[in-house]
Amino acid sequence: MSKDTGILEQEEQDLYEHLRLVVDKGQSLLRIDKFLMTRVENATRNRIQNAIEAGSVLVNEKPIKSSYKVKPFDVISVVLPHPPRDTEVYPEDIPIDIVYEDQDVLVVNKPAGMVVHPGYNNYTGTLVNALVFHFQQLPQLPGNDGRPGLVHRIDKDTSGLLLISKNERSMAYLAKQFYEHTIARKYIALAWGDITEDGTVTGYIGRSVRDRKVMDIYDDETRGKWSVTHYKVLERLGYVTLIECQLETGRTHQIRAHMQHIGHPLFNDATYGGDKILKGTVFSKYRQFVDNCFEIMPRQSLHALSLGFEHPTTKKHIYFESSLPDDFSGVLEKWRNYVKQTSPII
Known part of the structure; x- marks a missing residue:
């Protein structure tokens, strides 16, 4: 643009x-x-x-x-273009699932449905509101008002690992790693369609001209920022495929937009068209099965699985993994049972 x-x-x-x-x-x-x-x-x-x-x-x-x-x-x-509001972040006593903590960094496991930082229409109940309650004097990057401690973010309805800085020095050190794309991040996702082989999606990602809430992939560098996602097939389940995605860049909605771009939207991703039956039979029993899966996991099937980075003080590489939340593992098990109970689909 x-x-x-x-x-x-x-x-x-x-x-x-x-x-x-x-x-x-x-x-x-x-x-x-x-x-x-x-x-x-x-x-x-x-x-x-x-x-x-x-x-x-x-x-x-x-x-x-x-x-x-x-x-x-x-x-x-x-x-x-938005109403004025007090930019102070108010502390709220919200539980935080802490995976790791020391004097410099904090790794948390964010549940699906929690907004990471306050913003338009989401000024309370966010992870940042919880952080400022539990921790004092979290740092902020210049131009990053209202987001103390944050060096990256994940979408509201994406679950998984998030890295928080506890002081200015570690924030600058980690922000540099994100900028240089040396942070190792892997996600696990359930995508529509039978993906037969591993691959890479690239392109310039920017706001859609049709809907500003949606990201599109462009060939023109003036339309967006360069983005790279590598994906690997973990399990083929007929009409859906479980994949692992590794980010080289960290753009807004990157995995969701990339998978939609190659014709494999994430399962139940309403923003990118995955909340409809895109593959499968016309039988009512199958439609009911998919609807049941949507009810179990009323969000996009995306989980921030692992996070690896160089510690700002020890300079050692540390790595964390989180298990799939109940909604994701429940839907995955239903698809596995469906495949077992039916003849080969594709």
């Missing part, structure tokens, strides 16, 4: 005023980015300039450039 397209899309959205300033009558001429740095808490010049470039800073109701010099009685507004 081009910068111009992004600005047009923002203009088409409802904009909400987050900050309004009236310049004092005695103010001398001063660049607006320098002016706002002294008046917006925790703002850096780079963040202010990015907001100006995105058209989010208005003077007298008109967008301006960073070089604009404020004058007495100018009315300055910061507008964004």
Whole structure:
């Protein structure tokens, strides 16, 4: 998506005023980015300039450039495409499944259905709300407001392992490993269709032009970020296949979008079309069987299985695995029994 397209899309959205300033009558001429740095808490010049470039800073109701010099009685507004809200993360007493903890890092096993960090329409009940209750002074990356300790994330309805930093030093060290793609992450997924061999999916991943909540794969580097997923067949179950996915990159919805792109959406992934019967027979008994599976696991069949990284203090490589949650293992067992009870399907 081009910068111009992004600005047009923002203009088409409802904009909400987050900050309004009236310049004092005695103010001398001063660049607006320098002016706002002294008046917006925790703002850096780079963040202010990015907001100006995105058209989010208005003077007298008109967008301006960073070089604009404020004058007495100018009315300055910061507008964004979401309602203003207190950005402080409030602690909540929510249990956390801790797999590993030391003075630098925390590895947690996130249940499906839990949002990782507060965001639009999900301001409470998140993993971060739980973390700030159980741990004090978690660090934040620059520009990562409201996400203390997080160096990566997994989707709400994906279960599995998540890595948390407990101090600034470890956060910087781990963030660098994620940036350089040296963190070893494997996921296990149940995908529609009979996948016969291992493979790799690549492409530039970006927002769909049809639905901004969905990611598409493009050949054009201006449309998204480069993404690579390697998948390996673990078990063929007729109309579905159990696979292991290893990430080289960590983009939004990467595995889900990649598998849909090659014609194998994840089982019961509503966002990517996997919540319908995509393979199988027309018999009502089969339809009932699939519906029962959907009820057991009312989410995409994706689990963050393992996580390996170089420890920020010891510099040793450490590795963790988590077992499949009950809903995933229950659906998997049902498919295994279905295959046993029926003649060869494909």
